[in-house]
Amino acid sequence: MKKEKLLWVLIIVLIAVNAATLFFIVSGRRPEPGNRFDRTVVEKLQLTKKQITQFEILKREHHQDIMAVDAQMSSNYERYFYLLNETNGSTAKDSLEIILSSQQKEKIQITYHHFENLKNICTKEQQAKFKELVPLLMHVITPQKNPRQSRRN
Numbered sequence: 001m002k003k004e005k006l007l008w009v010l011i012i013v014l015i016a017v018n019a020a021t022l023f024f025i026v027s028g029r030r031p032e033p034g035n036r037f038d039r040t041v042v043e044k045l046q047l048t049k050k051q052i053t054q055f056e057i058l059k060r061e062h063h064q065d066i067m068a069v070d071a072q073m074s075s076n077y078e079r080y081f082y083l084l085n086e087t088n089g090s091t092a093k094d095s096l097e098i099i100l101s102s103q104q105k106e107k108i109q110i111t112y113h114h115f116e117n118l119k120n121i122c123t124k125e126q127q128a129k130f131k132e133l134v135p136l137l138m139h140v141i142t143p144q145k146n147p148r149q150s151r152r153n
Contacts, residue, residue, distance in 0.1 A: 045126045054121045062114040073103045
């Protein structure tokens with residue numbers, strides 16, 4: 001009788017583990033692309049320990065710069081959409097559109113300079129391998145949207 005109970009408990013545990021695994025697969029949860037991309041950069045370019053340290057510094061600076069611009073953009077987005085409450089806000093709307101497009105341009109430039117700085121810490125041999133990173137870089141910068149996530153009712 002004890003063996004039967006043990007087997008039933010094991011079967012229930014296995015079913016629960018399988019159900020949890022299926023849930024995570026179906027839900028589409030994936031690891032953060034940043035860490036995976038960072039490992040890819042280090043592996044493809046075969047960065048030295050010193051270069052990895054420099055890369056970490058570049059990443060922190062890039063993150064801080066992007067976060068600062070994002071904070072400004074968030075404030076401007078809010079101001080922009082609050083113009084819907086006003087009857088005559090076309091001048092302010094035009095100004096905010098110019099500011100927002102300028103901030104978007106700034107984000108693109110910050111990211112470009114980040115990777116330009118990464119390329120500059122590389123040796124000539126590593127810079128030749130840098131070309132392989134550009135297609136991967138594009139997947140990180142402009143990730144493909146999951147069609148299931150973009151549907152809203």
